[in-house]
Each structure stands twice: as C-alpha cells, then as structure tokens.
Amino acid sequence: MRKIILISAILLISVFVYAQKKYALSKHKVKDNIYKIEIGTVNLLAFVGKDGILLSDCGFKHTGEQLDSVLLTITDKLVKYVINTHWHHDHSGGNFYFNKNAVIISQEETKKILSFDYTSEFWQEEYKAFPEKALPDITFKDKITINFSNEDVELIHLEKGHTKGDIAVYFKKSNIVHLSDHLFSFGFPAIDFEKGGSVEGFANNLQKIIEMSSSNTIFISGHGPDFNLEELKEYKNMLIETLTIIEESIQNGLNMEEIKKKEVLKDYEKWANGYFSCNDWIEIVYSSLAYKK
Numbered sequence: 292m293r294k295i296i297l298i299s300a301i302l303l304i305s306v307f308v309y310a311q312k313k314y315a316l317s318k319h320k321v322k323d324n325i326y327k328i329e330i331g332t333v334n335l336l337a338f339v340g341k342d343g344i345l346l347s348d349c350g351f352k353h354t355g356e357q358l359d360s361v362l363l364t365i366t367d368k369l370v371k372y373v374i375n376t377h378w379h380h381d382h383s384g385g386n387f388y389f390n391k392n393a394v395i396i397s398q399e400e401t402k403k404i405l406s407f408d409y410t411s412e413f414w415q416e417e418y419k420a421f422p423e424k425a426l427p428d429i430t431f432k433d434k435i436t437i438n439f440s441n442e443d444v445e446l447i448h449l450e451k452g453h454t455k456g457d458i459a460v461y462f463k464k465s466n467i468v469h470l471s472d473h474l475f476s477f478g479f480p481a482i483d484f485e486k487g488g489s490v491e492g493f494a495n496n497l498q499k500i501i502e503m504s505s506s507n508t509i510f511i512s513g514h515g516p517d518f519n520l521e522e523l524k525e526y527k528n529m530l531i532e533t534l535t536i537i538e539e540s541i542q543n544g545l546n547m548e549e550i551k552k553k554e555v556l557k558d559y560e561k562w563a564n565g566y567f568s569c570n571d572w573i574e575i576v577y578s579s580l581a582y583k584k
C-alpha cells in the first residue's frame with residue numbers, strides 16, 4: 292500500500308504545489324450582498340452585512356492582504372466572521388491575516404487537524420501546525436446556524452467526504468450553498484483520505500445537500516464554475532458510478548495498473564478536464580479504498 296501511495300504522490304503533486312504562487316484576484320456578485328472572490332482557482336464567498344463581512348473561506352496565508360484589498364472595493368466594513376470550510380491551507384490560510392478582528396469558526400475536526408504538524412505521504416507536502424491565534428475560535432460538531440444581518444447561515448458538517456471536517460455553508464434566504472471542496476466542478480475531486488475523506492462519503496454528503504435544496508439553489512464549488520441542482524445530481528451520480536466500476540474491477544482481481552490499462556472510465560472523460568485525468572481518479576479511488584484496510 293505504501294508503494295501505491297508514493298506512486299500516486301508523484302502524479303498528484305501538482306494539486307498543492309501552487310500554494311506559494313502569486314495570484315490575480317477577481318470578484319463577482321452572486322446575488323444581493325453575496326460576492327464570490329476567486330484567488331487563482333480557489334472560490335470563496337463574502338457576505339456583506341450591515342455590521343461587517345462574513346467570509347466563507349479566506350484563501351492562502353500569503354494572499355490575506357490581497358483579499359482584504361478586494362473586500363475594500365466592496366465595503367469599508369471589517370471582516371467579523373471567517374468560516375473555514377475545511378483544513379486545506381488554500382481555504383484556511385487567511386486565518387493568519389483576519390484573526391485580528393474576526394471570529395474564526397470551523398467544524399471540530401478541522402481545528403484538530405490544524406493544531407498539529409503533519410506530513411502527507413500522498414500529497415508529498417509538509418504542513419505546520421497553525422499557532423493558537425490563527426486557529427478557529429469556535430468549533431461545532433454537526434450543525435450551527437448563525438443569524439447575520441437577517442440571513443440565517445447554516446453550517447452543516449459533511450463527514451468523511453473531501454476530509455473528515457468539511458462543512459457546507461448554506462445561505463438560506465439567498466438560496467446559495469458554498470460547497471467548497473465538496474465540489475470540484477472542473478472535474479474529478481480530490482479525496483483527502485489520509486484525513487478521513489472517502490468517495491462514498493463524498494457522494495452521500497452531496498445527496499444530503501441535494502435533498503435539502505431546490506431547483507434554483509446555486510452551488511458554489513471550491514474550484515471551478517457554479518453548479519445548479521441538475522449539474523450537482525449528475526456530479527454525485529458520476530462519483531457513485533465510477534466508484535462502483537473501480538470496486539467491481541478490484542473484486543474481479545485487477546490491480547491498479549490493470550484497471551488503468553482496461554480504460555474502465557472511458558465514458559467519464561468529460562470529468563478529466565480539471566486537476567485529474569481518468570487514470571489519476573483511478574489512483575485516488577484505488578488508494579482511498581486501500582487506505583481503509
């Protein structure tokens with residue numbers, strides 16, 4: 292299993308090496324006072340209330356000041372709340388900048404992960420523990436609702452999906468769900484199985500979100516364009532179908548290289564336009580299934 296993971300890391304290392312790059316930031320109004328801000332391919336949301344800003348994700352550590360400059364083009368109000376949808380540093384690194392004025396909120400597992408040094412074999416990256424001041428101030432287990440500027444913002448734990456500590460941020464009145472990395476709308480997603488993620492859990496979590504949504508809900512991804520409900524259903528189905536195909540191949544006695552050679556995912560090539568090719572996705576799914584054992 293160790294060998295599989297190390298091979299995978301070579302192929303997949305490109306996902307996180309962009310961490311230190313310089314980025315152009317852009318902003319788009321999603322609806323009313325909710326803005327999507329793109330830092331490279333990372334999407335985050337800024338909800339501008341009458342007393343301040345609520346940020347759902349905050350980008351990299353080194354883009355905090357740049358993000359603040361973009362927010363200043365929208366309002367001179369301060370960031371009051373920062374939600375970390377999960378621990379990955381392209382979504383939570385801005386804690387270092389915004390912790391001065393903002394209360395930081397995450398699911399409890401995310402704070403635990405951020406509290407310790409960690410070296411990932413699969414992603415071939417070293418992560419340093421966040422200092423106390425950059426860690427979330429408030430954590431929760433299953434769900435909390437924040438009423439901010441007359442909008443109920445529900446934070447819903449999505450367990451064992453992208454990681455074990457992801458949350459969906461549901462702006463109820465605006466009917467917008469920030470799924471963050473529980474949706475890579477460019478293509479196949481990353482599964483951080485070393486930190487409790489799984490393909491099956493990812494699909495189950497999307498099903499839960501689909502059931503609480505309506506035909507005009509807007510889904511904001513962590514990376515890639517916005518989705519509507521039909522697109523999200525198709526994405527969830529793709530996850531279940533490709534997982535089933537790979538599991539059946541394993542049951543039929545094929546190893547990872549044999550599964551790749553058989554091109555079992557050739558009908559799913561439309562999802563290979565993001566970070567991961569069909570063969571990368573076979574590696575991610577295969578390695579995540581092997582990791583459980």
Ligand SMILES: [Zn+2]
Nearest residue numbers: 377379453472
């Ligand atoms: Zn992530």
